Amino acid sequence: MKITRVETLWPSSIEPAPFFFVQVYTDEGFVGLGQAPDARRTIPSVEEWARRFLLGKNPLDIEYFWNRAYEAAHYHGFAGAEMRAISALDIALWDIAGQVARQPIYQLLGGKVRDQIRVYNTCSNYRDLNDRILVRQKPLQLVEELVANGITAFKYSPFDHIADPTLGNYGSIDDIAKACEPIRQVYEKYGTSIEVGIEGHCKWNLPMATRVAQYLERFNIMWLEDLMQPDNPDQLARLRERTRLPLAGSERFFTRWQMLPLIRDGGTDIVIADVTWCGGISELKKLAVLAETFKLPIAPHDHTGPVGMYATAHVMANVPNGLVMETTRVFYNGYYSELVEPTITIRNGHLFLPEGPGLGTKLRPQVRERADIVIQGFE
Structure with missing residues (x-):
C-alpha cells in the first residue's frame, strides 16, 4: 500500500480557530483524516512533508514519517508550523492504520x-x-x-x-x-x-x-x-x-x-x-x-x-x-x-x-461544497 495524494481543506470562514483538515489517500482506497491549526502558516509545511516523506510511501510506517519530518524540522526550532504539519499528518496516518486493522485507534x-x-x-x-x-x-x-x-x-x-x-x-x-x-x-x-x-x-x-x-x-x-x-x-x-x-x-x-x-x-x-x-x-x-x-x-x-x-x-x-x-x-x-x-x-x-475503525469519524460530503472551503492537493 502506498500514499498517492495528500490534500488540505481549509474552511476559511470559521473563527476564532483557523484550523484546516488533511486527507491522506492510498492506492488501496483508504483515506486518513487529520487536522491542525494556523492554516496560512501550516499548509506550506504539510506540502513539504508530504512531498519529501509521504508520497509513494507506506502509510503504516508512522514512526518513519514522524522521525524523518522531525529531523528535517530541527532547523526551525522544534515547534511552530512544521510541528503542526507533522501533527495533522500523523493523525491521518493513525486513522489509516485503524481502518486497515478494522479497529479504533485506541x-x-x-x-x-x-x-x-x-x-x-x-x-x-x-x-x-x-x-x-x-x-x-x-x-x-x-x-x-x-x-x-x-x-x-x-x-x-x-x-x-x-x-x-x-x-x-x-x-x-x-x-x-x-x-x-x-x-x-x-x-x-x-x-x-x-x-x-x-x-x-x-x-x-x-x-x-x-x-x-x-x-x-x-x-x-x-x-x-x-x-x-x-x-x-x-x-x-x-x-x-x-x-x-x-x-x-x-x-x-x-x-x-x-x-x-x-x-x-x-x-x-x-x-x-x-x-x-x-x-x-x-x-x-x-x-x-x-x-x-x-x-x-x-x-x-x-x-x-x-x-x-x-x-x-x-x-x-x-x-x-x-x-x-x-x-x-x-x-x-x-x-x-x-x-x-x-x-x-x-x-x-x-x-x-x-x-x-480509525478515528471513527469522517468529513461530511458537503464540506467540499462549502463557499469558504480552500482545497489544495499534492501528488
Whole structure:
C-alpha cells in the first residue's frame, strides 16, 4: 500500500480557530483524516512533508514519517508550523492504520483503560454562542447550563485585560479581586462541587503570578495554567513553591524533549499538550508516558476542531494517567456537526468513545461544497 495524494481543506470562514483538515489517500482506497491549526502558516509545511516523506510511501510506517519530518524540522526550532504539519499528518496516518486493522485507534495504542472521559468546558465564542461573555456577566447561568449536562468544571482567562497594559508587570489586588468576581459567585453558591481552571495565557512575571496565585487560593481552583511563559522551568518551579494550588502546562511545549525540563524541574503538576500541535497521536501518547514516569496526570488541550477532539479522545481512552479533557461547547454545539459525521457524544459530563475503525469519524460530503472551503492537493 502506498500514499498517492495528500490534500488540505481549509474552511476559511470559521473563527476564532483557523484550523484546516488533511486527507491522506492510498492506492488501496483508504483515506486518513487529520487536522491542525494556523492554516496560512501550516499548509506550506504539510506540502513539504508530504512531498519529501509521504508520497509513494507506506502509510503504516508512522514512526518513519514522524522521525524523518522531525529531523528535517530541527532547523526551525522544534515547534511552530512544521510541528503542526507533522501533527495533522500523523493523525491521518493513525486513522489509516485503524481502518486497515478494522479497529479504533485506541486499540492500536494498547487498548482502553476507560470507556468514557471526564471533560471540562473552556469558555470561548463562536458566532452568537459566547461563553466568554456569559462567564463574566452571568457566571451562575453558565454553571447551571453546564451542570445540566453533568459538567462540573470550566476554564477561562480572568486576567488578560489586567496584564496586557503593563506587559504582566503589575496588577493591583483590587483589580484582581474584581476580575475574580465570577469565581466568587460560583464558589459561594456551589462550594467545592464546581472547579474553575485559570488560563493565564503566559501574561505574568513571577511576582505578579505569585500575587494572583495566592489570591486565588481562597476558591476551588482546578489548576493555574500558564500564568508565566514556560520557557524558564526554574521560575515556574519557584512559583509552584509559593502556592498550594496545582500548576498546569504547557501546550506551548510541543514535544517530550521540550516538556522534560518543565516536568523534571518541578514546573508543573499537570501536563497539558495539544495533539494537533505537539506531533500528533504518536507524540501525545509519548508525552503521557513521560508524565506517568514522574507520577503526573495529563489533561490535553483541545480548542480547535472536531478531528483534534477525536484524536485526543483515543489517547485519553488509552493512557492510565488521563485526568480530564478540554472541550469547548460553543464549538461542538456550533460548527463541529457541520464538518464531520458522526460527532462525538458528550453526556453527563463525559465524552463517549467512538467505536468505528480509525478515528471513527469522517468529513461530511458537503464540506467540499462549502463557499469558504480552500482545497489544495499534492501528488
